Amino acid sequence: xxxHWGRFNVVSLVFGFAFLYLPIVLLVIYSFNxxxxxxxxxxxxxxxxxxxxxxxxxxxxxxxTVRVAFLSATTATVLGTLAALALxxxxxxxxxxxxxxxxxxxxVMPEVITGLSLLLLFVAMNLDRGFMTVTIAHITFSMCFxxxxxxxxxxxxxxxxxxxxLDLGATPVRAFFQVxxxxxxxxxxxxxxxxxxxxxxxxxxASFTSGPGATTLPMKIYSQVRLGVTPEINAVxxxxxxxxxxxxxxxxxxxxxxxxxxxxDEQMAARG
Amino acid sequence: MKSLGSIRRSFAPxxxxxxxxxxxxxxxxxxxxxxxxxxxxxxxxxxxxxxALLGASGCGKxxxxxxxxxxEEPTAGRILLEGEDLRGIPPYRRPVNMMxxxxxxxxxxxxxxxxxxGLRQDGMPKAAIAERVAEMLKLVKLEPFARRKPxxxxxxxxxxxxxARSLAKRPKVLLLDEPLGALDKKLRExxxxxxxxxxxxxxxxxxxxxxxxxxxxxxxxxxxxxxRGEVIQVATPAEIYEAPSSRFVADFVGTxxxxxxxxxxxxxxGVVIAEAGGMRLRAAEGGAAGPGDTVWFAIRPEKVRVSAAxxxxxxxxxxxxxxxxxxxxxxxxYHIRLDDGRIVKATAINSRRVVEDAxxxxxxxxxxxxxxxxxxxxx
Numbered sequence: 001x002x003x004h005w006g007r008f009n010v011v012s013l014v015f016g017f018a019f020l021y022l023p024i025v026l027l028v029i030y031s032f033n034x035x036x037x038x039x040x041x042x043x044x045x046x047x048x049x050x051x052x053x054x055x056x057x058x059x060x061x062x063x064x065t066v067r068v069a070f071l072s073a074t075t076a077t078v079l080g081t082l083a084a085l086a087l088x089x090x091x092x093x094x095x096x097x098x099x100x101x102x103x104x105x106x107x108v109m110p111e112v113i114t115g116l117s118l119l120l121l122f123v124a125m126n127l128d129r130g131f132m133t134v135t136i137a138h139i140t141f142s143m144c145f146x147x148x149x150x151x152x153x154x155x156x157x158x159x160x161x162x163x164x165x166l167d168l169g170a171t172p173v174r175a176f177f178q179v180x181x182x183x184x185x186x187x188x189x190x191x192x193x194x195x196x197x198x199x200x201x202x203x204x205x206a207s208f209t210s211g212p213g214a215t216t217l218p219m220k221i222y223s224q225v226r227l228g229v230t231p232e233i234n235a236v237x238x239x240x241x242x243x244x245x246x247x248x249x250x251x252x253x254x255x256x257x258x259x260x261x262x263x264x265d266e267q268m269a270a271r272g
Numbered sequence: 273m274k275s276l277g278s279i280r281r282s283f284a285p286x287x288x289x290x291x292x293x294x295x296x297x298x299x300x301x302x303x304x305x306x307x308x309x310x311x312x313x314x315x316x317x318x319x320x321x322x323x324a325l326l327g328a329s330g331c332g333k334x335x336x337x338x339x340x341x342x343x344e345e346p347t348a349g350r351i352l353l354e355g356e357d358l359r360g361i362p363p364y365r366r367p368v369n370m371m372x373x374x375x376x377x378x379x380x381x382x383x384x385x386x387x388x389x390g391l392r393q394d395g396m397p398k399a400a401i402a403e404r405v406a407e408m409l410k411l412v413k414l415e416p417f418a419r420r421k422p423x424x425x426x427x428x429x430x431x432x433x434x435x436a437r438s439l440a441k442r443p444k445v446l447l448l449d450e451p452l453g454a455l456d457k458k459l460r461e462x463x464x465x466x467x468x469x470x471x472x473x474x475x476x477x478x479x480x481x482x483x484x485x486x487x488x489x490x491x492x493x494x495x496x497x498x499x500r501g502e503v504i505q506v507a508t509p510a511e512i513y514e515a516p517s518s519r520f521v522a523d524f525v526g527t528x529x530x531x532x533x534x535x536x537x538x539x540x541x542g543v544v545i546a547e548a549g550g551m552r553l554r555a556a557e558g559g560a561a562g563p564g565d566t567v568w569f570a571i572r573p574e575k576v577r578v579s580a581a582x583x584x585x586x587x588x589x590x591x592x593x594x595x596x597x598x599x600x601x602x603x604x605x606y607h608i609r610l611d612d613g614r615i616v617k618a619t620a621i622n623s624r625r626v627v628e629d630a631x632x633x634x635x636x637x638x639x640x641x642x643x644x645x646x647x648x649x650x651x
Contacts, residue, residue: 163343164376166363168390168441178389182380265424 080146277510
């Protein structure tokens with residue numbers, strides 16, 4: 001009986017993972033293809049990676065993307081954390097429901113609409129579209145993700161920690177930076193990571209709000225693919241996947257180690 | 273000299289009309305929306321006093337403490353510390369420190385850093401901080417744990433860190449919010465005595481909030497019994513227990529047998545109460561009750577004697593049936609069912625190991641108590 005179910009589970013597992021990862025695996029394999037033709041295997045080669053590093057257009061786009069992601073993630077983290085603080089702390093101000101609804105609406109808003117409305121705004125404000133406008137747009141939509149992550153941590157945050165800091169003579173600002181922020185830091189960092197990857201991935205909103213000289217990597221890849229998929233695109237995508245995977249693995253290892261350490265500490269405490 | 277209860281106090285500034293209050297609540301009201309957590313409350317606390325606010329949850333005792341710490345501002349009334357109005361002074365500028373119920377230890381800081389936190393806020397020189405921290409660690413016997421993080425400590429150790437941290441700045445008043453609530457019974461009892469010794473040693477004023485009457489009775493010089501935002505009685509533990517001002521206090525603190533009736537006679541020898549169930553009870557002191565007034569006669573179980581035969585010279589005696597017996601080791605609790613169905617509770621101290629002719633279930637028995645063993649309450 002167990003064996004029967006075991007086989008069923010194995011099959012469904014294989015199908016599930018194949019569904020999720022087969023396209024990515026294919027992409028990675030073909031990035032090492034010797035041939036110019038994407039669909040024909042002609043032997044192993046790293047020539048497309050070499051070619052990639054002499055493709056100034058792609059490199060520029062990658063650099064723009066990293067700068068946009070860094071700047072927008074950092075700003076969104078500050079704003080999102082402040083929004084989360086306001087929402088958890090001041091539970092009784094006028095229009096709180098409206099405010100929280102407005103903070104979280106972008107989570108479910110179709111990206112096309114966010115992009116279009118931002119575009120209209122920038123045009124109305126007579127703002128030249130470019131690096132700044134993409135960054136602003138990314139801050140706008142990633143801020144609410146940070147707010148959600150930080151707010152969920154703040155809900156379980158023991159307010160008496162802050163009160164204890166005040167009681168011991170810390171001004172509210174010092175209490176925030178010396179007690180509250182260090183305690184919620186993991187959530188703030190997680191929010192930053194999320195905002196960073198969201199910005200890295202974004203194609204739709206960037207397409208609406210970007211201008212000449214500020215083409216992001218997803219935009220560049222997309223425009224090149226329209227002219228036909230080249231192995232170069234496979235190579236750059238493989239690098240992107242590698243970067244994201246390393247980030248995720250490092251983050252989970254750090255969390256796991258912290259968890260193991262905490263458990264060991266608690267056992268130590270229990271023994272006295 | 274006669275003393276109420278079994279102890280005589282030498283420290284009693286509240287009885288001295290010339291003594292100046294250290295902390296004074298004057299007509300303090302605190303409302304949250306339509307709910308009055310504290311209602312027109314006045315209270316004075318003296319220097320070096322160990323003062324307890326006792327009440328059930330939601331009685332306003334914590335709100336009172338938080339107003340003293342500065343986390344809440346009174347809606348009306350004043351709070352004075354050494355004659356100075358505290359209104360508008362934020363918590364970080366008040367010379368009081370608080371020990372939180374949850375301890376509120378900073379999880380990202382070591383024990384040392386937790387204790388040093390308040391001192392660092394004041395900009396104390398590093399060497400002086402180190403010295404004070406060492407002194408505090410010694411005071412709470414935590415020297416070997418200085419570098420540990422709070423989550424590496426046991427509950428009792430955390431409680432000590434919280435105490436050391438709140439004492440490090442040498443506050444004028446230490447506020448303790450349910451300080452022993454999270455400890456197990458044995459540790460709690462030990463810590464109660466340690467806190468008392470510490471308070472004596474440091475000569476500080478302690479204000480403790482608790483719902484545990486035993487804790488309040490053990491530690492406090494005076495207790496304020498609170499109910500629904502008001503102080504019902506402020507007195508020493510012995511007065512609270514032996515001379516409660518109302519049925520609420522008598523019932524809230526300890527166990528009590530209560531008999532309702534009207535005053536039938538009043539003389540120099542006390543009052544005679546015509547009890548609702550038909551008994552006539554003699555009480556040595558009638559208080560303010562006059563003939564015809566409705567009163568309640570309250571008698572503590574340990575002051576009720578249980579015997580097989582009617583005692584010859586008891587002020588009051590009534591017969592019943594042994595309904596329940598609980599042997600607790602140090603004492604035995606009897607529930608005697610009177611013939612009209614009411615239960616009288618009595619406790620007897622087991623001062624002997626072997627007792628002849630002990631009572632058992634369904635025996636006929638007499639409960640008796642002296643005329644001065646109970647109190648007459650008028651409200």
